[in-house]
Amino acid sequence: xxxxxxxxxxxxxxxxxxxxxxxxxxxxxxxxxxxxxxxxxxxxxxxxxxxxxxxxxxxxxxxxxxxxxxxxxxxxxxxxxxxxxxxxxxxxxxxxxxxxxxxxxxxx
Amino acid sequence: xxxxxxxxxxxxxxxxxxxxxxxxxxxxxxxxxxxxxxxxxxxxxxxxxxxxxxxxxxxxxxxxxxxxxxxxxxxxxxxxxxxxxxxxxxxxxxxxxxxxxxxxxxxxxxxxxxxxxxxxxxxxxxxxxxxxxxxxxxxxxxxxxxxxxxxxxxxxxxxxxxxxxxxxxxxxxxxxxxxxxxxxxxxxxxxxxxxxxxxxxxxxxxxxxxxxxxxxxxxxxxxxxxxxxxxxxxxxxxxxxxxxxxxxxxxxxxxxxxxxxxxxxxxxxxxxxxxxxxxxxxxxxxxxxxxxxxxxxxxxxxxxxxxxxxxxxxxxxxxxxxxxxxxxxxxxxxxxxxxxxxxxxxxxxxxxxxxxxxxxxxxxxxxxxxxxxxxxxxxxxxxxxxxxxxxxxxxxxxxxxxxxxxxxxxxxxxxxxxxxxxxxxxxxxxxxxxxxxxxxxxxxxxxxxxxxxxxxxxxxxxxxxxxxxxxxxxxxxxxxxxxxxxxxxxxxxxxxxxxxxxxxxxxxxxxxxxx
Numbered sequence: 158x159x160x161x162x163x164x165x166x167x168x169x170x171x172x173x174x175x176x177x178x179x180x181x182x183x184x185x186x187x188x189x190x191x192x193x194x195x196x197x198x199x200x201x202x203x204x205x206x207x208x209x210x211x212x213x214x215x216x217x218x219x220x221x222x223x224x225x226x227x228x229x230x231x232x233x234x235x236x237x238x239x240x241x242x243x244x245x246x247x248x249x250x251x252x253x254x255x256x257x258x259x260x261x262x263x264x265x
Numbered sequence: 266x267x268x269x270x271x272x273x274x275x276x277x278x279x280x281x282x283x284x285x286x287x288x289x290x291x292x293x294x295x296x297x298x299x300x301x302x303x304x305x306x307x308x309x310x311x312x313x314x315x316x317x318x319x320x321x322x323x324x325x326x327x328x329x330x331x332x333x334x335x336x337x338x339x340x341x342x343x344x345x346x347x348x349x350x351x352x353x354x355x356x357x358x359x360x361x362x363x364x365x366x367x368x369x370x371x372x373x374x375x376x377x378x379x380x381x382x383x384x385x386x387x388x389x390x391x392x393x394x395x396x397x398x399x400x401x402x403x404x405x406x407x408x409x410x411x412x413x414x415x416x417x418x419x420x421x422x423x424x425x426x427x428x429x430x431x432x433x434x435x436x437x438x439x440x441x442x443x444x445x446x447x448x449x450x451x452x453x454x455x456x457x458x459x460x461x462x463x464x465x466x467x468x469x470x471x472x473x474x475x476x477x478x479x480x481x482x483x484x485x486x487x488x489x490x491x492x493x494x495x496x497x498x499x500x501x502x503x504x505x506x507x508x509x510x511x512x513x514x515x516x517x518x519x520x521x522x523x524x525x526x527x528x529x530x531x532x533x534x535x536x537x538x539x540x541x542x543x544x545x546x547x548x549x550x551x552x553x554x555x556x557x558x559x560x561x562x563x564x565x566x567x568x569x570x571x572x573x574x575x576x577x578x579x580x581x582x583x584x585x586x587x588x589x590x591x592x593x594x595x596x597x598x599x600x601x602x603x604x605x606x607x608x609x610x611x612x613x614x615x616x617x618x619x620x621x622x623x624x625x626x627x628x629x630x631x632x633x634x635x636x637x638x639x640x641x642x643x644x645x646x647x648x649x650x651x652x653x654x655x656x657x658x659x660x661x662x663x664x665x666x667x668x669x670x671x672x673x674x675x676x677x678x679x680x681x682x683x684x685x686x687x688x689x690x691x692x693x694x695x696x697x698x699x700x701x702x703x704x705x706x707x708x709x710x711x712x713x714x715x716x717x718x719x720x721x722x723x724x725x726x727x728x729x730x731x732x733x734x735x736x737x738x739x740x741x742x743x744x745x746x747x748x749x750x751x752x753x754x755x756x757x758x759x760x761x762x763x764x765x766x767x768x769x770x771x772x773x774x775x776x777x778x779x780x
Contacts, residue, residue: 237612240660243667
């Protein structure tokens with residue numbers, strides 16, 4: 158995850174409390190989504206950014222996961238995400254995301 | 266009348282030592298973690314010049330292999346060699362070795378900032394001048410070189426950036442000012458590399474198009490570097506600086522910027538300048554970027570691959586008045602990502618692809634080939650960035666399904682039919698839409714393609730001035746055969762006058778009848 162984004166996530170968690178934060182990802186691949194999810198839960202796996210060694214345990218979803226999709230007006234969702242939903246390997250993303258959530262999320 | 270594409274050049278320089286010395290992934294690692302395993306392991310992953318020549322995407326870039334042919338070979342292409350596909354020169358350009366590229370850097374320098382060691386010059390000069398595009402005016406710029414002690418002095422005591430060849434320091438780029446960071450040795454080296462690769466692109470453009478240098482009116486540079494000093498950091502102008510060395514005596518020019526979208530912006534600008542009649546022959550050109558050398562090196566080394574980002578890229582395109590033959594640039598139907606477009610991929614693709622198609626009354630499938638981000642997947646996939654061209658084609662296809670332009674069952678075949686595999690080095694602006702312009706011209710002239718779309722996208726947010734990114738697109742079409750002369754022929758004018766007179770007579774008669 159971009160170092161600047163890591164910094165912002167860390168600051169938001171400090172400002173609002175980690176239990177009040179949900180991170181929504183838009184990565185194009187399962188692997189990339191998994192890495193970003195790991196960064197905001199278990200810490201930066203590349204040991205490069207501000208979240209290195211910081212286990213925030215934040216609740217994290219990919220925008221294509223049903224938990225997020227069900228929260229959004231279907232027309233808006235179709236307009237904003239419908240095309241990408243067709244392009245992405247959603248099953249792969251869900252399986253990556255679920256395994257990270259089950260292992261590291263503290264506030265589910 | 267639309268302007269036409271008269272030709273394009275594509276060049277590469279193989280710069281393995283610059284990967285270690287100037288690529289930001291490596292220079293950052295040297296500061297943060299100087300004893301890292303990566304830095305120790307990296308030299309074992311450097312390609313030889315012969316390996317870089319035999320690499321099929323490089324042969325594709327300089328025009329020796331068609332992208333459709335490249336697609337027939339299984340990915341990754343790293344270990345695939347094809348007999349005869351290891352040529353230095355191609356239809357569009359060449360792959361220059363590092364030692365000759367240093368000579369070129371010295372030749373394009375007009376402030377005595379680039380100096381090479383005497384014995385290196387003596388050993389390299391002969392093969393450098395044997396290059397047919399290196400003309401007399403450039404040969405005359407060769408400096409005989411300096412003593413090894415001077416090289417040592419400037420590198421060790423005057424903050425000069427070393428130029429390393431085969432592990433040995435053979436020259437340097439010195440700072441152009443004692444305190445101004447915009448004229449530091451680091452910046453001067455980056456800018457000199459960009460200038461040298463832009464010049465090489467121009468020289469090959471002249472070779473491939475056969476145009477007289479004197480006939481070029483205007484040059485637009487569209488790389489991603491900035492030249493200037495502390496009082497005008499991005500003052501410019503790379504375009505004129507490169508045009509000077511290439512001998513384009515009747516040209517001036519300017520720099521157009523937009524991160525990776527820069528080349529497509531420049532292409533549209535150039536086509537419009539010709540169409541408007543402002544200039545007859547406009548060139549767009551861009552040199553390459555040292556900072557991005559070995560950018561994904563850590564992933565490549567980790568996965569046992571060679572450092573594939575060891576190439577400096579460059580390209581140039583010549584636009585001219587409609588000749589009734591060459592492919593036209595349709596500047597009437599361009600796509601643009603506007604401030605209000607937003608960042609949802611759907612809106613982005615709509616603004617770049619379907620908006621111009623709608624304006625022209627076309628469907629997604631009416632465009633034979635799309636060229637968006639043509640990064641070589643050999644480089645991006647091991648780094649976790651996926652197959653970038655394929656991702657673009659899938660998005661265009663998905664939008665096509667949503668609009669009813671194509672059936673959902675055609676999603677899987679769309680990329681192969683309307684797209685291509687990526688073959689361009691990850692030099693930011695270099696792979697962005699423009700690598701196909703040269704091939705597209707040939708495809709259209711051979712009747713294989715009637716309409717193509719060039720799409721450039723740029724990550725403006727990297728400059729921290731806006732959160733937005735950007736993109737523009739433009740279509741290239743087969744020449745309609747209508748030239749300026751044909752449109753205003755004598756017969757046509759006579760016809761128009763005749764009709765006007767008839768109409769006038771009719772109105773007089775009608776007026777007389779009313780009275």
